[in-house]
Structures are given as structure tokens and as C-alpha cells.
Amino acid sequence: MHFGTFCGKNSLTLNYLTNGVFMAAKKPKQANVSKDDLLHYYREMLLIRRFEEKAGQLYGMGLIGGFCHLYIGQEAVVVGLEAAAEEGDKRVTSYRDHGHMLACGMDPKGVMAELTGREGGYSKGKGGSMHMFSKEKHFYGGHGIVGAQVPIGAGLAFADKYKGNGRVSFAYFGDGAANQGQVYETFNMAALWELPVIFVIENNQYAMGTSQQRSTSSAEIWERGKAFGIPGEAVDGMDVLAVREAGEKAVAHCRAGKGPYILEVKTYRYRGHSMSDPAKYRTREEVQKMREERDCIERVREMLLTGKHASEDELKAIDKDIKAIVNEAAEFSKESPEPDVSELYTDIYADEIPQEVA
Amino acid sequence: MATEILMPALSPTMEEGTLAKWLVKEGDTVASGDIMAEIETDKATMEFEAVDEGVIGKILIAEGTEGVKVNTPIAVLLEDGESADDVADAKPAAAQTDTDEPAAAAPAAAVPVKPKVVEEALPEGTKMKTQTVREALRDAMAEEMRIDEDVYLMGEEVAEYQGAYKVSQGLLDEFGAKRVIDTPITEHGFTGIAVGAAFGGLKPIVEFMTFNFAMQAIDQIINSAAKTLYMSGGQMGAPMVFRGPNGAAARVGAQHSQDYAAWYASIPGLKVVQPYSAADAKGLLKSAIRDPNPVVFLENEILYGQTFEVPDMDDYTVPLGKARIWREGDDITLVSFGIGMKYALEAADKLAAEGVAAEVIDLRTIRPMDHDTVIESVKKTNRCVTIEEGFPVCSIGNHLSAVLMEQAFDYLDAPVINCTGKDVPMPYAANLEKLALVTTDEVIEAANKVLYR
Numbered sequence: 001m002h003f004g005t006f007c008g009k010n011s012l013t014l015n016y017l018t019n020g021v022f023m024a025a026k027k028p029k030q031a032n033v034s035k036d037d038l039l040h041y042y043r044e045m046l047l048i049r050r051f052e053e054k055a056g057q058l059y060g061m062g063l064i065g066g067f068c069h070l071y072i073g074q075e076a077v078v079v080g081l082e083a084a085a086e087e088g089d090k091r092v093t094s095y096r097d098h099g100h101m102l103a104c105g106m107d108p109k110g111v112m113a114e115l116t117g118r119e120g121g122y123s124k125g126k127g128g129s130m131h132m133f134s135k136e137k138h139f140y141g142g143h144g145i146v147g148a149q150v151p152i153g154a155g156l157a158f159a160d161k162y163k164g165n166g167r168v169s170f171a172y173f174g175d176g177a178a179n180q181g182q183v184y185e186t187f188n189m190a191a192l193w194e195l196p197v198i199f200v201i202e203n204n205q206y207a208m209g210t211s212q213q214r215s216t217s218s219a220e221i222w223e224r225g226k227a228f229g230i231p232g233e234a235v236d237g238m239d240v241l242a243v244r245e246a247g248e249k250a251v252a253h254c255r256a257g258k259g260p261y262i263l264e265v266k267t268y269r270y271r272g273h274s275m276s277d278p279a280k281y282r283t284r285e286e287v288q289k290m291r292e293e294r295d296c297i298e299r300v301r302e303m304l305l306t307g308k309h310a311s312e313d314e315l316k317a318i319d320k321d322i323k324a325i326v327n328e329a330a331e332f333s334k335e336s337p338e339p340d341v342s343e344l345y346t347d348i349y350a351d352e353i354p355q356e357v358a
Numbered sequence: 359m360a361t362e363i364l365m366p367a368l369s370p371t372m373e374e375g376t377l378a379k380w381l382v383k384e385g386d387t388v389a390s391g392d393i394m395a396e397i398e399t400d401k402a403t404m405e406f407e408a409v410d411e412g413v414i415g416k417i418l419i420a421e422g423t424e425g426v427k428v429n430t431p432i433a434v435l436l437e438d439g440e441s442a443d444d445v446a447d448a449k450p451a452a453a454q455t456d457t458d459e460p461a462a463a464a465p466a467a468a469v470p471v472k473p474k475v476v477e478e479a480l481p482e483g484t485k486m487k488t489q490t491v492r493e494a495l496r497d498a499m500a501e502e503m504r505i506d507e508d509v510y511l512m513g514e515e516v517a518e519y520q521g522a523y524k525v526s527q528g529l530l531d532e533f534g535a536k537r538v539i540d541t542p543i544t545e546h547g548f549t550g551i552a553v554g555a556a557f558g559g560l561k562p563i564v565e566f567m568t569f570n571f572a573m574q575a576i577d578q579i580i581n582s583a584a585k586t587l588y589m590s591g592g593q594m595g596a597p598m599v600f601r602g603p604n605g606a607a608a609r610v611g612a613q614h615s616q617d618y619a620a621w622y623a624s625i626p627g628l629k630v631v632q633p634y635s636a637a638d639a640k641g642l643l644k645s646a647i648r649d650p651n652p653v654v655f656l657e658n659e660i661l662y663g664q665t666f667e668v669p670d671m672d673d674y675t676v677p678l679g680k681a682r683i684w685r686e687g688d689d690i691t692l693v694s695f696g697i698g699m700k701y702a703l704e705a706a707d708k709l710a711a712e713g714v715a716a717e718v719i720d721l722r723t724i725r726p727m728d729h730d731t732v733i734e735s736v737k738k739t740n741r742c743v744t745i746e747e748g749f750p751v752c753s754i755g756n757h758l759s760a761v762l763m764e765q766a767f768d769y770l771d772a773p774v775i776n777c778t779g780k781d782v783p784m785p786y787a788a789n790l791e792k793l794a795l796v797t798t799d800e801v802i803e804a805a806n807k808v809l810y811r
Contacts, residue, residue, distance in 0.1 A: 124592075148577060151550025151578070181546065346592065349627065350650035
């Protein structure tokens with residue numbers, strides 16, 4: 001079989017992202033958004049981008065070790081969905097988690113210090129980039145095993161339904177994780193038990209280095225939910241307002257007790273899979289085109305300017321603010337000491353039983 | 359020719375049953391497929407069908423008879439033209455009874471010692487009741503569910519079927535479908551959901567139909583449940599219990615017969631329990647449900663139907679991490695856990711007849727392991743044999759041997775011997791299966807070796 005034919009059926013995905021076809025078809029009504037909301041989304045997305053750029057820098061300096069997966073390009077996904085969430089709602093995601101943490105209100109200092117493996121990090125330096133949590137902000141990780149967070153997200157929803165507290169949970173996973181068996185085991189039970197969970201498929205087109213065409217039999221991953229009776233939709237993930245709108249619909253569905261909902265958010269990561277990925281599996285032009293034509297932050301910036309919600313100077317002031325926050329986080333992450341050696345043997349058991357000594 | 363109808367084996371572990379009811383009487387004609395009797399096994403009441411046609415010539419075992427061994431003739435089926443008189447000499451066979459193998463002849467000089475059985479320390483006047491391990495486990499869950507709304511049970515067939523091994527019998531009726539939840543056959547998924555529910559503030563009990571199936575879910579048990587407390591810097595963990603039968607049952611072959619004690623015991627963040635007696639099953643399960651950590655609770659299908667004395671108390675708990683000394687003795691220490699205790703205790707009895715006083719320790723909790731109790735015992739006896747059903751490589755016994763070598767080297771008068779299951783996948787053939795499992799004779803042989811007898 002000719003390869004072109006082989007992958008032809010879903011090569012559309014990327015096209016409609018890059019050509020903006022999707023955007024034209026589902027352009028959100030700008031009238032529905034207030035100036036304050038737009039400015040808020042702009043700030044939030046910019047914070048994530050600048051934070052990630054700084055993390056990349058610190059990685060290059062050897063201050064961050066191991067695996068580090070940057071969220072640059074995908075910012076509209078978490079910022080749009082957090083805009084649809086309420087206090088007490090829960091979220092869980094994969095190892096590409098820095099954006100989710102910042103968007104749900106976790107302190108950039110604590111996140112950055114965890115990346116550098118310091119005492120001031122959210123996990124006292126013991127979790128790292130991929131394993132971070134905040135009970136206070138209802139952020140349940142940060143999971144390093146592809147797909148494992150999906151049943152956990154449904155389990156959070158299970159607990160909420162058990163308690164009858166009206167909360168919903170967001171279970172984020174990528175197009176790569178969407179091929180894990182436990183995702184479908186979870187779809188089945190979530191539908192069967194009508195769990196208030198939103199499955200957010202962050203489709204950034206590449207499962208590590210393997211494109212969707214080469215890894216996934218369906219062009220529309222969210223449609224797989226139909227087999228379980230779970231409603232869902234595809235969303236332009238480069239448009240924060242489209243994401244928010246879809247998120248609000250999904251949240252309303254879950255909160256009304258109608259069971260799970262799937263959002264396949266079509267997005268794009270500008271950087272490699274991790275810091276050590278040379279990204280040879282796609283062209284520089286492809287990335288460049290996305291950055292130039294579809295960037296989520298640029299889009300809101302334009303809306304702010306053309307709608308006369310903000311002046312260039314005001315936006316510059318915001319940029320400066322964000323830069324200061326990120327620099328402060330970076331400084332904190334360098335100054336915070338490494339965890340005390342006694343931390344090696346704490347937090348293994350909730351009741352601190354003695355460990356085996358080698 | 360008249361044929362004998364034999365007491366059937368209706369489950370892999372059934373050795374005897376109750377002939378609850380005859381649905382035919384002498385002189386009745388039966389055809390293949392007709393239901394002749396109701397037989398109670400350790401798990402359920404089953405209907406017993408005729409496989410041949412004929413006339414019931416004689417009923418040999420009256421209804422209501424308990425403890426009828428598998429393969430005991432229970433009735434005689436006549437073919438056309440035969441009369442009941444033809445089988446007059448078919449004696450009503452009494453239920454066969456086990457005859458203990460004669461104890462190995464003691465060496466001439468040996469003077470038998472009386473085993474020093476150690477009773478558990480209980481409040482004065484505590485009454486005991488006789489219970490199966492199965493009932494004790496059920497009571498433990500029910501008691502904990504009564505006092506804590508956040509405790510719930512999920513797993514395959516735990517609710518309407520009343521438990522694949524009847525451990526959860528009656529729980530659905532008492533606690534309802536919200537708290538006793540039948541899952542689809544999807545171990546990886548429902549284990550992950552339970553871990554998420556624990557993160558979300560509940561205290562799930564996850565029943566695996568057997569721990570063999572938990573291998574499908576082991577990523578969630580280890581990577582998600584066991585490690586999160588550490589990875590979150592102590593912010594959140596998974597207070598939950600993973601329980602179900604573990605180890606060999608009977609004749610279920612390689613994929614259904616494995617002891618996972620050593621696998622789970624190697625994971626920091628997990629507690630691992632493997633009880634032997636019904637009292638410990640109850641007391642330890644209650645403690646496991648209350649424990650703020652993920653606990654892997656390894657049960658045994660063969661032990662489910664065995665009876666023990668259980669303290670009849672409102673709230674009987676056994677602390678995790680404490681071994682129990684079942685017998686005191688000065689000559690040798692036998693350390694085991696779970697069904698391995700059966701062989702350890704049998705071996706101790708036979709050794710006693712030969713004049714050897716064995717101290718028998720039931721670890722009960724595999725992690726955290728009560729090294730101190732074992733070390734103290736070895737300081738006294740200077741010899742040790744470990745007994746378990748798991749594979750020999752990287753076994754619990756291997757670990758204990760290392761601990762003893764490091765911490766009690768000067769007290770050892772002989773190398774520690776680990777009696778384990780054999781280094782083979784479990785065979786199906788009855789004779790090979792017996793060979794693959796650890797036996798009482800092997801324990802005695804090992805004991806004699808370390809005693810240089």
C-alpha cells in the first residue's frame with residue numbers, strides 16, 4: 001500500500017489547524033467576552049509561556065535535571081478550561097504538567113523550585129517536573145506513566161459522586177495516551193457509573209515523535225467515546241475562547257449529573273517532546289507556520305488591541321509584570337536549598353514506619 | 359451393571375461437602391440432566407445432575423449429611439432390568455475419613471517433647487467463636503464499613519454474586535450498591551479508579567478475584583498508589599486495601615497459581631499482609647482498612663474454608679508489622695506466613711515427636727517485617743528454616759536469610775535454609791503440582807539438615 005494513501009484519511013487534522021479552517025468554522029463570539037476576561041487569559045497564557053521558556057533556560061544551565069516536557073504552544077487549553085472550572089473542581093494530567101499547575105493557581109516559585117529539585121518545591125524536591133501535586137489547589141498530579149492519570153481522574157470523580165458534592169474533575173491526556181487500553185476501560189466505567197469527569201484529549205499531533213497519522217486509526221479521537229455513549233466534540237485548542245466555551249458546555253453536562261464528556265482539543269507544541277528531543281519528525285516550516293498563523297497568545301493580543309481593550313503600552317506593562325514573576329520564581333528555585341538529607345526517608349508511609357536499611 | 363454415583367467435586371478446592379437435599383428417591387427413574395440432589399460446597403449450594411439414565415436403586419448417604427468426602431459413593435444407579443436386590447451388598451459407605459499418615463518413626467533415642475503452644479494475649483474472659491477465614495474477612499469488612507462511611511468495596515462479582523469466593527457474602531444487602539460495587543472485568547481500569555477515589559478522600563477496598571489478575575493493574579498499585587505520598591512530599595497518598603486470594607489454589611495451573619508476597623514486599627510505600635488464621639485475617643484486615651497507606655492483603659483460597667477460633671469481641675484488631683509466635687521451642691526457628699504456616703506447624707508437630715522443640719513464627723505482615731521477633735528467636739535456637747509457597751529466587755526467605763546473616767551471624771550454628779515452591783511454573787497434573795509446592799516433609803528434611811541430624 002502506498003504510504004500516502006495509508007495516512008491520507010487523517011492528514012486533515014493538521015491541515016485544518018494550520019490553515020485555520022477550523023477557526024473559520026467555529027469562530028467564537030467576541031461579544032461574549034469581557035475585557036477583564038481577555039486580559040486575564042492573556043496574562044495566564046503569557047505566564048505559562050514565559051515560565052516554560054525560563055525552565056528551558058534553567059535546563060540548559062543544568063539546574064533542572066532528568067526529563068522536562070514544556071507546554072509552549074498549548075497554553076490556551078488549560079487557561080480556557082480553568083476559566084470554565086469552579087473552586088473545588090479537580091484536575092489531573094500527565095508529565096507535561098507545568099501549564100496545568102500555573103493555570104490552577106499554584107505558585108510559580110513552588111513549581112520552579114520543584115523543577116530544580118529544591119526544598120521549596122511543591123514536593124520538597126522529591127517529585128520533580130513530572131510528579132507534582134497540590135492538595136490545596138485540587139491538582140492531583142503530574143503522572144509519569146502515559147495514560148495512568150485517566151482512571152485516576154475518573155476515580156476523583158467517583159469520590160465526588162460518592163460524596164455528592166457537585167464537583168467535576170478534568171482528566172487531561174494526550175493523543176498518544178489515547179491509545180492506552182486503560183483509557184477505554186475508564187471510558188466504559190465512567191459512562192456506566194455516570195461519573196462527573198471531563199476527559200480532555202490534548203491532541204498536539206505527536207505522541208512523542210510519532211504523528212497522529214502514524215499512530216492512531218481514527219482522525220477524530222473524541223469520536224471513540226461514541227462507542228461508550230459518551231458525548232464529546234473537537235475544539236480549536238489554539239483559541240482560548242473556543243476552549244472556554246466548550247469547557248463550559250462540558251462542565252454543565254457533568255454537573256447536571258449526565259455523566260462524562262470528552263473534549264478533543266486540537267493543539268500544537270512548539271518545542272520537542274522533552275528537552276532532549278531534536279524533533280526531526282517534523283519540519284521547521286510546519287512549526288513556524290503554526291507559530292505565525294495560529295499562536296494562541298498572539299490571537300488574544302490582537303483581540304485586545306483591535307477591540308481597543310488595551311494599548312500596546314498596557315500590554316507591555318503586563319509582559320513586564322510576568323517577566324518579573326518568572327524571574328522571581330527562577331531566583332527562588334536557585335536559592336532554595338536542596339532538601340535535607342533526612343528527607344530521603346520521610347513521606348514513604350503516612351505513619352512513618354522504619355525503612356529497610358541496606 | 360449398577361453404577362455408583364459419587365460425591366462430586368464442584369470447585370477446585372472442594373474436598374468435602376454437605377449433601378443438603380435429595381430431589382429423587384429410591385425407585386425413581388432419572389435421565390441425563392435431571393437434578394438429583396443439592397450439594398453445599400464451601401462456596402455455594404450447587405445442583406447435582408444425573409449424567410446417565412437409570413433407576414435410583416439405593417441412596418447411600420442420607421440428606422443432611424455433612425462432611426461427605428469427594429468421591430464417596432452417595433447412591434447406586436440401576437440399568438434396565440436390574441433390581442435393587444442386585445446391589446444388596448453395596449454397603450452404605452460411611453463418609454470416608456482422613457487417616458493421618460503415621461508419623462515418621464522417631465529415632466530410638468528421641469524423647470518426644472510437648473509442643474508449647476502460645477496463646478494470644480486477650481482481655482480476660484474473652485469468648486472465642488469458631489469461624490472460617492472467609493467469614494472472618496467478611497466480618498472485618500462489614501465492621502469497618504459500619505464505622506466509616508468512606509470505606510467501600512469494589513471488584514468483580516463482589517456484590518450481586520456475593521463474591522467469587524463468597525468473601526463478600528451479605529455485604530450488598532447491608533450496605534447497598536453505592537458501597538458494594540460490581541466492576542466490569544477490567545482490573546487496570548478499576549484499580550486506577552480506586553486509586554483516584556483514594557486521592558479524592560475515600561478508603562477503597564479493591565477485591566481482585568485473584569492476585570494473578572492484579573498483574574494487569576500492578577502499575578496503578580505501585581506507580582500510583584505506593585509512590586504518590588513520597589512524590590507529593592507528603593501532601594497526598596492512597597489509603598486503601600488491595601485484597602484477594604493469592605498463591606496456589608488446587609489444579610488451576612500456571613497462570614492462576616502464584617504467590618506475590620515477594621513482589622509487593624519489595625516496594626517502599628506499600629504494606630503487605632499475608633494472614634494464616636481466621637483471627638489474624640480479621641484483625642489484620644481491620645487494621646489494613648484503617649491504615650493510612652496502601653495495603654496489599656494476600657489471602658489464600660485453600661484457607662478460606664478452614665476454621666479457627668476467633669475472639670468474639672466488638673473490635674478485634676491485630677497490629678500490622680508484628681509477627682506472632684505460635685509455638686515456643688529452643689531447638690530451631692521455623693518462620694513462615696500464610697498457608698506456609700500449615701507446613702510449618704505440621705513439621706513442628708512431627709519434630710516434637712522426635713524430640714525437637716521448634717519455635718514457629720508467623721510473620722503475618724511481610725512489610726514492614728518484624729525482623730526483631732525472628733532475630734530474638736534465632737539468638738535462642740541458633741538455627742532457622744523459612745517456609746513459603748512462592749518461587750525460590752528473591753523470595754521472602756532469601757531476604758530473611760540476609761537479615762539474619764547481617765544481624766545475627768554470630769548466633770547461627772548452621773546456614774539458614776529457605777523452603778519454597780519450586781522454580782517452575784505451576785504444573786496442572788496432580789502429581790506434578792504436589793511436587794511443585796513446598797511440603798511438610800521438605801520442611802522436616804531442612805530442619806534435620808540445619809540440626810545436623
